[in-house]
Amino acid sequence: MSENTLQLTKSENQKAKPASDQVPFGTTFTDHMFVMDYEEGQGWHNPQIVPYGPLELDPAAMVFHYGQSVFEGLKAYRTADDRILLFRPDKNLQRLNLSSDRLSIPPIDEEEVMAYLQQLVSLEQDWVPSTPGTSLYIRPFIISTEPNLAVGPSRKYKFMVILSPVGSYFAGGLKPVIIHVEDQFTRAVKGGTGMAKTAGNYSAGYQAQASAKKKGNADVLWLDGIEKKYIEEVGSMNIFFKIDGEVVTPELNGSILKGVTRMSIIELLRSWDIPVTERRVAIDELHRLYEEGKVEEIFGTGTAAVISPVGELNWMGRKMVINNHEIGELSQRLYDTVTGIQTGKLEDPFGWVVEVK
Amino acid sequence: MSENTLQLTKSENQKAKPASDQVPFGTTFTDHMFVMDYEEGQGWHNPQIVPYGPLELDPAAMVFHYGQSVFEGLKAYRTADDRILLFRPDKNLQRLNLSSDRLSIPPIDEEEVMAYLQQLVSLEQDWVPSTPGTSLYIRPFIISTEPNLAVGPSRKYKFMVILSPVGSYFAGGLKPVIIHVEDQFTRAVKGGTGMAKTAGNYSAGYQAQASAKKKGNADVLWLDGIEKKYIEEVGSMNIFFKIDGEVVTPELNGSILKGVTRMSIIELLRSWDIPVTERRVAIDELHRLYEEGKVEEIFGTGTAAVISPVGELNWMGRKMVINNHEIGELSQRLYDTVTGIQTGKLEDPFGWVVEVK
Secondary structure, eight states: OGGGSOEEOOOSSOOOOOOTTSOOTTOOOOSEEEEEEEETTTEEEEEEEEESOOEEEOTTBHHHHHOOEEEOOEEEEEOTTSOEEEESHHHHHHHHHHHHHHTTOOOOOHHHHHHHHHHHHHHTGGGSOOSTTOEEEEEEEEEEOOBOOSSSOOSEEEEEEEEEEEOOSSTTSOOOEEEEEOSSOOSOOTTSSTTSOOHHHHHTTHHHHHHHHHTTOSEEEEEOTTTSOBEEEETTBEEEEEETTEEEEEOOOSSSOOOHHHHHHHHHHHHTTOOEEEEOOBHHHHHHHHHTTOEEEEEEEETTTEEEEEEEEEETTEEEEOGGGSOOHHHHHHHHHHHHHHTTSSOOTTOOEEEEO | OGGGSOEEOOOSSOOOOOOTTSOOTTOOOOSEEEEEEEETTTEEEEEEEEESOOEEEOTTBHHHHHOOEEEOOEEEEEOTTSOEEEESHHHHHHHHHHHHHHTTOOOOOHHHHHHHHHHHHHHTGGGSOOSTTOEEEEEEEEEEOOBOOSSSOOSEEEEEEEEEEEOOSSTTSOOOEEEEEOSSOOSOOTTSSTTSOOHHHHHTTHHHHHHHHHTTOSEEEEEOTTTSOBEEEETTBEEEEEETTEEEEEOOOSSSOOOHHHHHHHHHHHHTTOOEEEEOOBHHHHHHHHHTTOEEEEEEEETTTEEEEEEEEEETTEEEEOGGGSOOHHHHHHHHHHHHHHTTSSOOTTOOEEEEO
16 A cells, blocks of 8 residues: 555754763654554554654644553664664564553554664664664654544554664663662552553652652652552562572563563573562562562663662661672673673574664 | 743634534634743743644653643633633632642642633633533643653643633533443552543543443443542542432542532532532442432532533442432532523622633
């Protein structure tokens, strides 16, 4: 169908590319972006790569009022021999559709969109930085655009992909962070939107994050919304505990995001014959195990930082110092292995990376 | 300060005004809109009334990705002697600031914005329809506009007001609706954003609403997110029960919206010496009282419908038919009184209405 043929409009100017280790996360964008429209009765149509620039939206566009929106985040890496690799992009597009389903947004064709995404990254390949720890962050997202104040699903949407070169998450290498265990505010609850990457989940956490930061914490560890007892996730990361030689992570329960890094870490640990269990983890159980000296390492996992070691957890005035604020051996090994595979430095026995031609 | 002087740019064209009883809710907008900007360090500035038209936003504008947005809904009514009345607009601006606080959005100056809002409605007064049951719907809203993919509060916002003439909510007068009691999905939970009018709360309910509609229900009655036991609110309305001569409504608990119509109904009932109690109402308690024949009337309250009688509640396969699917006497009296005050037909002993000059 000619309607689904990608149209390319090249930018007349090329922006200067920033030094990749000096870019603050998510504020510099490349020369082009991908846009595709949805209209009820017509489906997704009009895929285009166009110069990066402002969107024109009616002030009554539903995304501003009722928040139907979903997004993804993944990265393109440059290898030493100048190839461009994506890390498990199929998992991100699968999850985008899962998020869309929860928000009553029509699904995209994952294969078709994968091809568009690769064409965009290929066009912008000079933007993929080469300094160790840097990458090109890829942000696919969908917003509802019908101008209508009646509460209900939009009949129009825009799917877009924008690209942003990003520096190293930890300037001086892996650095353990201090995390506040939130016991008042709630991020998500059973039956809610916690497992979806949707805009509303993020701003809902700002108050708790601001209050945690004031007390010297880098981020918040969320507990379940019902009993404020079971550990869910940190800010925008999933969380893992190494307890007495075993690795434990909260099981997916509908209010925890199904992280791509999370699932990769689990597969990696299994391939190393390190026992890993997905189960409910109560904060008081963790505290008890900590008092018994059994909590060896804690780390978050996510696309931004890959592995983020946790040096300290603060829960209702009780402080748990983990591994003497130092990076654990397993955390370091996981970080080195995943980033090694992502950047082509290490072999990829899992078939995780996809080369952009 | 000249920076805070309202700038007016008049539209060169005037749109045709639709027949007010034929307009679908929220799809027709007037000739002008109000816009004001916020920037960190500068505060709210640059208030303007400009021709209604599209917004230009960077694709990385934070509202698309992390959902910092809040809104309000209120109405302007035309009286028989052609005055324009607003109903308790101060309560809406107060609540806007409450919502903003939860979403880490900077507060607006309520008095200043009240003046701008009145100037906009005054300019557009020919758009306020006169047919009984019609009004001019007013939608103030704030969106985060900083282009930045780092999760955290935006440093730029836009506050806008758009206006939409709306027809009668119930074409043939008050009509009792059938409501599904939702026992799977969750709208809001303690510690979440339930008491804020923020975009994400609304699309979170679409799946439940679609499934309820398939089964012949008009909307969903939400239960608390923790025990799925205590009644919270219906779609975009608060809910009231007349039980054995007494009126009961769920108490505000942090996950229920503080409705302006809700508070007006409570004040009205008290002025009539009808007992009204705000307390927790369990769905099984309601069902037991229903079985005992004590549930006399149920009605929702909100800006859109004012009073919406409930003719039937469906909860886990149990059907509760209320007042034989007919409008209750109290529901009708409340509707007549509130709409009478709103449109200047009845005296306003409470000082609820504000005339737009």
